[in-house]
Amino acid sequence: MASDVRVGIRELLETHGKPTREVYLDSENSGMIFPEALKSMVDAYKESFTGHPSITHRRGWESYEALYKASSNIAKFINCKPDELAFTHNGTEANNLAVLGLNKESGRRNIVVSAIEHLSVIFPAEQLQKYGYKVIKVPVDQEGFVNLDFLMNNVDKDTLLVSVGAVNHEIGTIQDLRAIVESVKDKDENIIFHTDACDALGRIGLDVKKLNVDLASFSSHKVCGPKGAGVLYIREGVKVEPIIHGQLSTQKLWPGLENVPAIAGFGKAIELFTSNFDSYVNRMTKLRDSLIQGILSSVEYTLLNGPSGNKRSPDNANVSVLYCEGEALTVELSLKGIYVSSGSACTSRILQPSHVLLAIRREFHEAHGSILMKVTPLHSYEDVQYVIENIPSVVQRLRSISPLKPKEGGEDVG
Numbered sequence: 424m425a426s427d428v429r430v431g432i433r434e435l436l437e438t439h440g441k442p443t444r445e446v447y448l449d450s451e452n453s454g455m456i457f458p459e460a461l462k463s464m465v466d467a468y469k470e471s472f473t474g475h476p477s478i479t480h481r482r483g484w485e486s487y488e489a490l491y492k493a494s495s496n497i498a499k500f501i502n503c504k505p506d507e508l509a510f511t512h513n514g515t516e517a518n519n520l521a522v523l524g525l526n527k528e529s530g531r532r533n534i535v536v537s538a539i540e541h542l543s544v545i546f547p548a549e550q551l552q553k554y555g556y557k558v559i560k561v562p563v564d565q566e567g568f569v570n571l572d573f574l575m576n577n578v579d580k581d582t583l584l585v586s587v588g589a590v591n592h593e594i595g596t597i598q599d600l601r602a603i604v605e606s607v608k609d610k611d612e613n614i615i616f617h618t619d620a621c622d623a624l625g626r627i628g629l630d631v632k633k634l635n636v637d638l639a640s641f642s643s644h645k646v647c648g649p650k651g652a653g654v655l656y657i658r659e660g661v662k663v664e665p666i667i668h669g670q671l672s673t674q675k676l677w678p679g680l681e682n683v684p685a686i687a688g689f690g691k692a693i694e695l696f697t698s699n700f701d702s703y704v705n706r707m708t709k710l711r712d713s714l715i716q717g718i719l720s721s722v723e724y725t726l727l728n729g730p731s732g733n734k735r736s737p738d739n740a741n742v743s744v745l746y747c748e749g750e751a752l753t754v755e756l757s758l759k760g761i762y763v764s765s766g767s768a769c770t771s772r773i774l775q776p777s778h779v780l781l782a783i784r785r786e787f788h789e790a791h792g793s794i795l796m797k798v799t800p801l802h803s804y805e806d807v808q809y810v811i812e813n814i815p816s817v818v819q820r821l822r823s824i825s826p827l828k829p830k831e832g833g834e835d836v837g
């Protein structure tokens with residue numbers, strides 16, 4: 424980070440004291456943590472997991488045990504074997520491993536991804552273009568559902584990989600993944616199917632065997648676990664090669680020291696989701712609906728991005744606030760202790776409209792005015808109420824200074 428940016432951020436923090444009430448809704452970019460998962464992580468730091476899990480002494484064995492316990496919890500939750508899981512440090516690494524680590528011996532050169540994939544799927548796929556691979560992006564409809572006809576017309580004997588996210592991270596679309604995988608495998612069972620399931624874990628039931636996917640990526644902070652752990656499911660028999668190299672690892676695919684405490688916390692978070700899945704999903708769904716309804720009904724000129732009801736992930740609320748800048752909204756709301764994002768983090772840093780919102784055919788200004796909020800089982804109804812009470816005045820203030828205003832009769836004026 425440049426030093427002028429650091430100074431700017433320090434000044435901002437000093438000028439604006441910490442708000443008395445805070446509601447953190449930016450779990451898209453960095454999640455909240457269950458106290459129990461935090462405790463598991465801290466205990467792991469304090470207690471015995473100081474050893475390297477590959478080393479044969481007592482501390483090493485204890486760390487190995489911790490890794491094994493976490494993989495068993497995750498394996499049980501998604502219905503696979505612990506040995507089919509490779510730990511990474513986050514979902515981005517799991518997605519990179521899935522795309523870049525695929526065995527290339529088959530000579531197949533086409534990679535088919537949906538147009539709304541997370542950039543940690545799209546960018547590695549685009550890297551492969553330098554080596555003669557072709558990337559085909561499958562369009563989606565206005566709710567973010569992939570165009571299955573287009574997909575099927577573009578898979579053939581040259582297709583190495585198809586990657587479609589189970590739940591979209593920005594607009595919450597829950598794909599009919601089972602039907603998509605079935606169609607692809609019916610056409611050619613040798614095509615490798617990957618799903619980025621970082622935003623599906625803990626929101627929808629996920630059984631990797633029933634779905635018949637070959638690869639699936641997950642991230643700990645997306646399920647209220649600690650940052651610093653991710654995992655790739657690799658169906659037994661599917662060939663994936665390491666993309667980073669070194670030694671000393673219990674796992675061949677991601678060499679180097681594992682983040683054992685984060686993995687222990689990840690395992691704990693999954694244990695909580697396993698025991699409380701239905702109540703967590705019900706709670707998130709109610710919070711999500713109150714948030715969406717509260718905003719749409721109290722702020723004029725707002726649009727919901729993505730589907731509604733049970734086609735939408737229980738945690739996701741993404742609303743375009745017209746005649747407002749999404750970035751300005753994130754700043755102004757944060758002064759009231761409400762933390763949201765505008766599109767994805769990568770997108771907001773480069774101030775480009777989100778590729779996901781453009782893919783569902785939102786206009787540039789609609790995409791720019793979008794705010795993304797995610798609820799978790801840790802949020803309360805009071806949190807949502809606080810957001811609904813505060814958004815209208817923030818929007819009103821920003822609109823009063825915006826050059827773009829709705830014209831009487833409906834059209835925009837610049």
Ligand SMILES: Cc1ncc(COP(=O)(O)O)c(C=O)c1O
Nearest residue numbers: 451513514515541592621622642
């Ligand atoms: C769908 C999806 N995939 C991958 C990632 C990347 O995960 P991580 O933040 O753990 O690198 C994210 C996180 O923002 C995501 O939402």
